[in-house]
Amino acid sequence: RPQLVIGMGGYASFAPLFLGSLLGRVIPIRTVIHEQNLVAGLTHRLLSRFVDKVLVSYPRTREDFPHARRVVVTGNPIREEFLLSKRSEAAYRRFGLVPGKKTVLVFGGSRGSSTLVRALLQKIDAIAADGELQVLLVTGDAEDENAIRKAFANEGVKNVIVRRYIDRMGEAFALADLIVSRAGATTLAEITSCGKPALLVPWPGAAEDHQRRNARYLAAAGACAVAEEDELLEEGLAPVIEAMVRDEVRLNRIGRNAAQVGQRSAVRLILGEIESLARGEAQT
Secondary structure (H helix, E strand, O other), X not given: OOOEXXXXXXXXXXXHHHHHHHHOOOOOXXXXXXXXXXXXXXXXXXXXXXXXXXXXXXXXXXXXXXOOOOEEEOOOOOOHHHHHOOOOHHHHHHOOOOOOOEEEEEEOOOOOOXXXXXXXXXXXXXXXXXXXXXXXXXOOOOOOHHHHXXXXXXXXXXXXXXXXXXXXXXHHHHHOOXXXXXXXXXXXXXXXXXXXXXXXXXXXXXXXXXXXXXXHHHHHOOOOEEOOHHHHHHHOOHHHHHHHHHXXXXXXXXXXXXXXXXXXXXXXXXXXXXXXXXXXXXXX
């Protein structure tokens, strides 16, 4: 018999969390949910009336749970490698990058983003002609790495390194002077915990438009720049990257603001809340 049931979102979590909350009235089973996004999903909004504790990533998300017994801001947990990785010449060499050059990391999640690849190819001359800039492009599992590499080669581009997958993402973050990515919850936790300047391109197909809301929240705090994918497909991603990388004052400001939003202790805080619940400490 479980002592604790934890939900991280999605429809599949509703039944076990709801059943756990009902059983918890007669036997010692506690329930907790963790909302990763700025705006809570439907499943969590429904469950919040019944579970013992709601954990959220952002202070603003408290507003989505007016009937919860207890809401605690913990941040969103990330892998320890993101917090420990450092910039080094060895790390540059592992990715085929040149130490000392401005480095831009572009990725779209585990399955990649064909939109970001196409946007990067648009007006790529701006990057190809910049001898002090290099781009590490992570294509993801859904893309043809060789075809993308060939497309850049056909344009005469030599400073875009194409990788299908990176198993040392913490190191890639450490090397990046600018990150270009979607605006999913985990990605934003990694960016802000590392204090990295980022250009966020929200995926318009995200449930309840949560990526755009995530990105706008950070942008309002001066913790990122935001671009819509339609604009980038028309105007190109390369000119935007060039403009941001050249403005070092802006990059530093965005990075500092991102670090202020980030919560590097999220894992410890979440475990502390879960452990206190499992021990049966009084809830307020």
